Amino acid sequence: MTLLEVRDLRVTYPGGVAAVRGVDLSLAAGQKLGIAGESGCGKSTLALALLRLLPAGTRIGGEILLDGEDILTMRWGRVRAVRWAGASIVFQGAMHSLNAVHRVGDQIAEPILLHRGATAAAARRRAGELLEQVGLPSARASAYPHELSGGQRQRVMIAMALACDPRLIIADEPTTALDVMIQAQILRLIEQLVAEQDLGLIMISHDLAVLADTCDRLAVMYAGRVVEEGPARQVPAGSRHPYAQALSAAFPRIGDPASRFAPRGLPGDPPDPAALPPGCAFHPRCPVALESCAVQDQELREAGAGRRAACVHVASGTAVPGETPEGEDMRSSAP
Template sequence: MSRDPVLALDSVSIAYDSDDSQVLVVKNVSFSVFPGEVLGLVGESGSGKSTLAYGIMRLLKNASLVSGTVTIGGKDIYAMKPSCLRQFRWSQVAMAFQTAMNALNPVMTIGEQMIDTLQSHLVITRDAARLRSQELLKLVRLNPEVFFRYPHELSGGMRQRVVIAIAIALEPQLVIMDEPTTGLDVVVQRSIIDQIMEIQKIKKFAILFISHDFQLVADIADRVAVMYAGRIVEITSGKSLDNPLKPHHPYTRGLIRAQPRLDAEQATAIGIPGHPPDPKNLPSGCAFWPRCEQRQAICRQFVPDLLPVNDLLVACHFMREEGAHVRQFENQ
């Protein structure tokens, strides 16, 4: 496997315009996604996950890249001219959006939308595009008859499969999935996730999988990036999240505890106290300190850097000693 990243973010900050100022909602984010890898991006609502995803695709309307670079396949996506960017999207990087009904055109059949995507990027006849579209529908386990249907004639799970089929139509290097199973029941969600992973193994594309469902991401991801208040606070392996005794950022540990343990005698979950901060009014220092049970004075004074500790990267003042469970874990 090539170790050149498909996606590389270097010190990316993104801000929204607000009255007479800018509000930073993504702050100094750096990470890479490698060929064939599934990188999960998790965090509570408002942590900046979707803003980051749209920023990677250069789809933000009311926000701007303040600093940093986003490269996909070694190409700086913010340096591209609009004509090049339009061709680059879907052929090199694609996105499965959160709400399938909003992602599909309600007045076009599924087939028309799929053909339009293919013919916009490939020199291909309409008949060849139709055959390719029906092959893609079969790949996501949909009857080819769906080709002739309108979005409102399909169930939520079927619409989501169509969105995934369109996302992989041009076999991109990277597919960004922004909570692709939101609003679906658990059985349908699991079925779609299983299909995504089967297709990913066949097509070998990389996935940036964004979700607030911590256990789901831990199950499917090779690595997981945890985001809080616009910053990455931890990057670790997906398997390590199954071990609640392993040292993690206090926020990550809180997310783990907040997941119901269905294998226990009684399903229980312990929520993280408090609420994520308003990006317009962030606390000084580490943004998590008002909710952290192990906070110390230094937490209010300085923003911790994301630094290596054992086999993870973590932004916490008290996880700097190599190999140690340190002070914030003594009482757990």
């Protein structure tokens, strides 16, 4: 059964800045969807739009159906309830998201008090249980954020996201700035919670290797649009879109010293959302662009079993030049 369905989502900031341009996504309970792309491609805006957390004056169009109910047409009272009981978000940078002057147990208990009508004692007890669930002693509920390590603070953020038993978790760069050992622990924890509680998970990251190893499906965003989507391990291992190829090639590969010391990538940056180029937004950086790419944009279309890509080469039925060999292991060789 479909838990979340996003149809033609469009987000425009004041001043005509088109940050998300016609995104379609779907997610089932128990499924993990990864969203990748460079900074400025619209990933975090997409995550915030799913819970209507965008600033005043932002225009949002399309549909965001959570269990069949459109979040964009809900009254604000209903939205506030859905943000905890239906879906919740784990922000990047736990130290900036947690309140520095309140104990972490009180911060976990707060949504339980507000949204579940629990007594103070019951909320504190539940906060301790949630900390145990994410691998921290319940006694750490009395700690302030600065008394915890980065990995411990991230676990507190996950516990807080689980406070009201949501069906959907949105994790925006949940392992940013963590060392590789703690990162692996947090990722395994998230996977375990999704499996045990039959949650839906949307995970946002710059790291294709993390998403390929953690998620079931992967969507690659560029200039506010999804340019490739498919099974998480197949997308980086056999990219159908030149941008997804470039992201994959930017990571060193296990057993390939040449890629470790000279990883490939792309020059330049994603375009300014307020001044997008005509045609395919990627064509100014694309090494295999055709003349038609400068005037004609491409829609997502079938690119193999369970695969979609928005590229003129896919549209013509030919292989994308320089396509990543199928099955190549793209996990990072970071120490």
